[in-house]
Amino acid sequence: MIIALNNKSNLEKIEFESYIKGLESISTEETIILCPTYLNIGAANSSLKIGSQNVSINENGAYTGEISATQLKSYNVQYAIVGHSERREYQRETNEEINLKIKQLLKNDITPILCIGESLKERESNQVKEVLKEELSIAIKDIKEEDKKKIIVAYEPIWSIGTGIIPTNEQIEEVFAEIKKIVPESKILYGGSANEENIDQLKQIGAIDGYLLGGLSLKLEKLKIFLQKLH
Numbered sequence: 001m002i003i004a005l006n007n008k009s010n011l012e013k014i015e016f017e018s019y020i021k022g023l024e025s026i027s028t029e030e031t032i033i034l035c036p037t038y039l040n041i042g043a044a045n046s047s048l049k050i051g052s053q054n055v056s057i058n059e060n061g062a063y064t065g066e067i068s069a070t071q072l073k074s075y076n077v078q079y080a081i082v083g084h085s086e087r088r089e090y091q092r093e094t095n096e097e098i099n100l101k102i103k104q105l106l107k108n109d110i111t112p113i114l115c116i117g118e119s120l121k122e123r124e125s126n127q128v129k130e131v132l133k134e135e136l137s138i139a140i141k142d143i144k145e146e147d148k149k150k151i152i153v154a155y156e157p158i159w160s161i162g163t164g165i166i167p168t169n170e171q172i173e174e175v176f177a178e179i180k181k182i183v184p185e186s187k188i189l190y191g192g193s194a195n196e197e198n199i200d201q202l203k204q205i206g207a208i209d210g211y212l213l214g215g216l217s218l219k220l221e222k223l224k225i226f227l228q229k230l231h
């Protein structure tokens with residue numbers, strides 16, 4: 001399974017040094033993808049697979065504060081999260097920008113981990129399918145079929161992120177079936193409050209190819225239990 005660890009905006013220099021040692025000492029057969037902050041990518045120097053949490057829509061040039069896909073590549077970054085709901089909300093990131101980011105990544109052989117997910121309001125007003133379809137179809141617009149299948153999709157319902165609440169298995173299965181209609185060959189992850197307790201429930205879902213973990217990525221003892229319980 002793919003286990004992507006989204007550190008979000010956490011772990012300072014010294015904390016990260018001991019964190020990465022602890023993470024590397026966990027023995028597992030899963031594909032672990034560590035997505036630290038940009039600064040910690042520079043400090044990672046690790047045998048682990050590394051992902052970024054974002055990428056610029058542009059190539060190298062006069063774009064102050066941005067990090068390009070070619071720069072990520074030069075730091076051996078193999079994956080990049082794009083379209084996380086926190087960036088959609090706080091940075092006002094649009095589906096069109098996410099599409100440009102995915103194109104930059106694919107051009108540089110970096111695997112995009114595309115996050116999509118509905119808000120509670122959208123779920124309560126029965127708009128889940130429309131919202132996800134729009135997010136997904138604009139994100140992959142004008143991308144060649146052979147490239148589409150390289151994209152990993154992460155379904156992260158916004159109301160589940162950091163809340164301790166997860167959808168029912170039926171709700172997840174329903175969404176995964178919709179995603180498969182658009183990108184049948186893509187791997188699909190679940191993200192949102194996944195932890196060492198609710199994994200017993202989540203692992204009943206056969207369609208899940210892995211998990212995108214936020215809070216749990218920072219708690220290595222609990223992460224270890226999560227990994228042990230996966231199968």
Ligand code: 13P
Nearest residue numbers: 006161162192193214215
């Ligand atoms: P939590 O696991 O903390 O809910 O975060 C999920 C997430 O946003 C991962 O990208």
